[in-house]
Structures are given as C-alpha cells and as structure tokens.
Amino acid sequence: MSGNSEGGKGLTNRCLVEEKQLPNTESGNKLSTKLKRLAEIARQEPTTKFTSLAHLLDEECLKESYRELNRDAAIGIDHISYEEYGVDLTANISGLVKRLKNKSYKAIDIRRVLIPKPEGGERALGILVLEDKIVQKAVAKILNAIYEQDFLEVSYGFRLNKNCHDALKALELAVIKGGINYILDIDIRGYFDNMNHKWLMRMLRERIVDQTVLRLIGKWLRVGIVAEGKRIRNKLGVPQGGTISPILSNIYLHYVVDLWIKKSVAQAISGRIYLIRYCDDFVIGCTGKQTAEDIWDKLPCRLIKFGLELSKEKCRLIEFGRRAYYQSKGGKKKLNTFDFLGFTHYMARVEEVE
Numbered sequence: 001m002s003g004n005s006e007g008g009k010g011l012t013n014r015c016l017v018e019e020k021q022l023p024n025t026e027s028g029n030k031l032s033t034k035l036k037r038l039a040e041i042a043r044q045e046p047t048t049k050f051t052s053l054a055h056l057l058d059e060e061c062l063k064e065s066y067r068e069l070n071r072d073a074a075i076g077i078d079h080i081s082y083e084e085y086g087v088d089l090t091a092n093i094s095g096l097v098k099r100l101k102n103k104s105y106k107a108i109d110i111r112r113v114l115i116p117k118p119e120g121g122e123r124a125l126g127i128l129v130l131e132d133k134i135v136q137k138a139v140a141k142i143l144n145a146i147y148e149q150d151f152l153e154v155s156y157g158f159r160l161n162k163n164c165h166d167a168l169k170a171l172e173l174a175v176i177k178g179g180i181n182y183i184l185d186i187d188i189r190g191y192f193d194n195m196n197h198k199w200l201m202r203m204l205r206e207r208i209v210d211q212t213v214l215r216l217i218g219k220w221l222r223v224g225i226v227a228e229g230k231r232i233r234n235k236l237g238v239p240q241g242g243t244i245s246p247i248l249s250n251i252y253l254h255y256v257v258d259l260w261i262k263k264s265v266a267q268a269i270s271g272r273i274y275l276i277r278y279c280d281d282f283v284i285g286c287t288g289k290q291t292a293e294d295i296w297d298k299l300p301c302r303l304i305k306f307g308l309e310l311s312k313e314k315c316r317l318i319e320f321g322r323r324a325y326y327q328s329k330g331g332k333k334k335l336n337t338f339d340f341l342g343f344t345h346y347m348a349r350v351e352e353v354e
Contacts, residue, residue: 032061035145042207043149049205050146054212057100057138062093065137069130069243076129077111077226085130096131103212107132109224109231110239124193126239132220136244139216143247146207151250152258157279158246164341167278171285171340174274175347180285180321182292185338187314188303191280192245193237195252196307197221200238203255220244236307249279256306257282265295276340283340285320292317321347 034056041048066089071082085092099105111127128136148160156167174180201218208214220242224231238245261275261284271288273295286292296317300310318336319327325347328335337346 032064035141038142039145039149042146046150049207049209051209053142053208053210054100056142057097057135059090059093059097061138061141062096062134063089065134065141066093066130068137069133073133074111074113074127076127076132077109078129080130082130093134096134100135100212100216103215105135105216107219107223109226110234110241112225112227112239124240126225126241128239128242133243135216136220136242139213140244140247142213143208143244143251147247147251147254150207151254152262154258154261154275155250155254155277157277157281158250164278167276168341168343170274171276171283171345174276174285175321178272178274178285179287180274181319181323182286182289183318183320183336183338184284184286184292184296184299185314185316185318185340186282186284186299187311188280189309189311190237191308192240192249194307194309195237195249197236199306200248200252203251206255217244217248246279252306253277253280253282256303256308260302261295265298269294278341281341283338320345 038050038053038056042050066086069082073082075081096105108129108131113125113127114122115125117123144160151159154170156162156164156170197218200221201214204214204217221234221238223234223239225234225239238248257277258275261273266273269288269291271286271291273291274285276283276285284292284295286295303309316338318338319333320336320338324333324336327333328347335346337344339345
C-alpha cells in the first residue's frame with residue numbers, strides 16, 4: 001500500500017495488526033434479463049417510481065433464490081431444512097407463488113440468538129424460516145437492480161463488484177493523494193437494531209410504489225421475534241440475518257449519510273471531503289480543520305433525526321495524514337491511529353514498515 005514518493009521515500013497508510021475476518025463480497029451472478037431491464041430503466045430515469053414489480057416474483061425467480069441460499073444455514077422455528085424443502089421444490093415454490101399472489105403469504109416469527117463479537121460483547125442474529133429467506137432474497141434482487149443505479153461511489157458494503165478491499169484502497173488514496181488532514185472515525189450505536197421503520201418505508205417510496213412489494217417489506221420489519229421462549233413484536237430495526245437486511249441498511253444510510261454529505265455538507269464548505277462507507281462502518285476524511293469540526297458538530301443531530309446515535313466512546317475526530325506525520329516526527333504532536341474494516345491505520349514511511 002505505497003503512497004506518493006517524496007525524495008524516493010514515500011509515505012504509506014499501513015496496518016499494524018493482524019487482519020480480522022473480512023465480510024464476504026456479494027455474489028457476481030448475472031442479473032436475469034428482466035432485472036437487467038429494470039436496472040436500465042432505473043439508471044436512465046433516476047426519478048422514476050416503480051409501480052409494477054411484484055410480477056417478477058415468479059416461480060423461476062424464487063427457485064433461483066432458493067438455490068442461492070446457504071444450505072447449511074441454521075433452521076427457523078418451523079424446523080424445515082433446506083434439503084426437506086427441496087425434496088418437492090416445484091410444488092413448494094408453486095404454492096408460495098400462489099400465496100404471494102392472493103396475499104395470503106405471512107412472515108413467520110424470527111428466532112433470535114446471541115453470538116459473541118470478536119471485540120467482546122454479543123450481537124443479536126435473526127434466524128428466519130426458509131420461505132421467508134427465499135422471498136426476501138428475491139425482493140432483495142429487485143431492490144439491488146434499482147438502487148445499484150442510485151447508490152454513490154462512496155458506498156462499498158454488500159454491493160455488486162465492490163468489497164471491503166475497494167473501500168480500504170479508496171481510503172488509502174484519499175489519505176495519500178487527496179490531502180486529508182483530519183479523519184472522523186464513526187461508529188453508530190446498534191445500527192441494525194435502531195433503524196426507524198417509518199423513515200425506511202418513506203425512503204423506499206422515493207423509488208417504489210408497488211404496494212405488494214412495500215407490504216412484504218413491512219411484514220418483515222414488523223415480524224415477531226422469539227428469544228428465550230418469549231415473543232415480542234419488532235418495532236425498530238432490521239434483524240441481522242435476514243437476506244434483505246443488507247440492501248435495506250444500505251438504502252437507509254444512502255439517504256441519511258451519503259446524500260447528506262454530497263448535497264448539503266459538501267456544497268456548503270470549502271476544501272474536500274472523502275466519505276468511505278462499508279454499510280454502517282464509515283470514516284470521513286477532510287482537508288480542512290473547520291470542515292471536520294462542522295461535520296463533527298452536525299452529524300449527531302443528523303443521525304438523531306433518523307433514530308440513530310453515535311457511539312461516543314468509539315467515535316473520534318483526529319488529525320491524520322502527511323502533515324500530522326511530519327509534525328509527529330518533529331515531536332510536536334502524537335501520531336494518531338484509527339481502526340477501519342479490521343485494520344489499524346497509521347502513517348509511516350515505507351522503509352519504516354519493511
């Protein structure tokens with residue numbers, strides 16, 4: 001990860017710790033002809049609201065979604081396994097399509113389990129029944145076809161042909177070549193658990209007015225959660241583990257953060273801003289101190305408006321970049337580091353880390 005050379009001795013933004021497990025990239029399977037056409041319309045007509053999408057949830061689409069699921073994933077509360085469902089796949093999918101068309105399809109309660117986090121604590125994971133996974137995956141394909149045309153280049157998580165390594169490269173280029181002097185290291189407290197349903201549905205209606213699809217998403221958002229023998233109605237958040245959760249989480253922050261930075265913040269300041277976001281994990285780089293401080297002051301209010309809040313103990317505004325490196329070498333300031341996507345980032349000359 002070499003930066004620009006300077007007298008033959010370039011600075012580099014290096015990681016000092018062992019790499020943690022990085023998220024999987026999205027599959028590279030080609031979209032079907034219908035989805036490609038949908039994506040083409042979304043790209044050519046960025047203000048179009050789609051009124052007819054439910055017809056895409058046909059037997060072919062749902063069978064394909066079934067085949068793309070992880071056959072070894074945990075079983076939902078109906079105790080139907082991947083193999084059992086596939087024994088009579090054609091009949092099962094046919095029945096599912098009929099229930100979708102006559103609106104008798106119902107989302108089944110999610111089984112919640114707690115899994116330990118690498119850094120400590122626990123994370124709630126939702127285990128869906130197989131049919132909900134199938135339909136969610138199919139709807140996620142539709143949403144991806146549309147919103148992939150809307151998402152900005154600053155977003156890297158759970159997107160076609162983008163991954164965390166691309167995000168890390170973008171960060172390095174922004175630091176080494178973009179003249180970043182300040183970094184806002186951002187962490188949203190319990191992001192998936194606190195996404196506001198009303199705001200999310202309002203965001204979806206900016207592009208989708210097909211009531212069948214919107215009702216399906218509403219069912220999944222309000223589905224019951226079963227944990228330790230107790231059932232509660234989900235009123236906030238999107239359960240991690242749902243096959244539609246990644247695209248919904250990206251849509252939410254597309255409006256809350258990405259477009260806000262592009263249309264409101266960047267237009268009102270001097271200097272340059274670099275947003276690099278992987279789902280809810282993101283950093284903001286700024287060339288100027290005043291810009292960094294303005295965003296630092298405004299971001300909490302922006303998030304609160306949409307039901308989110310910063311994790312104060314994990315968020316920081318630090319000096320970072322070439323200037324900070326040279327000042328630290330002169331003994332004027334301490335050299336700062338920050339963590340992003342499993343790496344600890346710091347500034348150093350190439351020969352200092354070889």
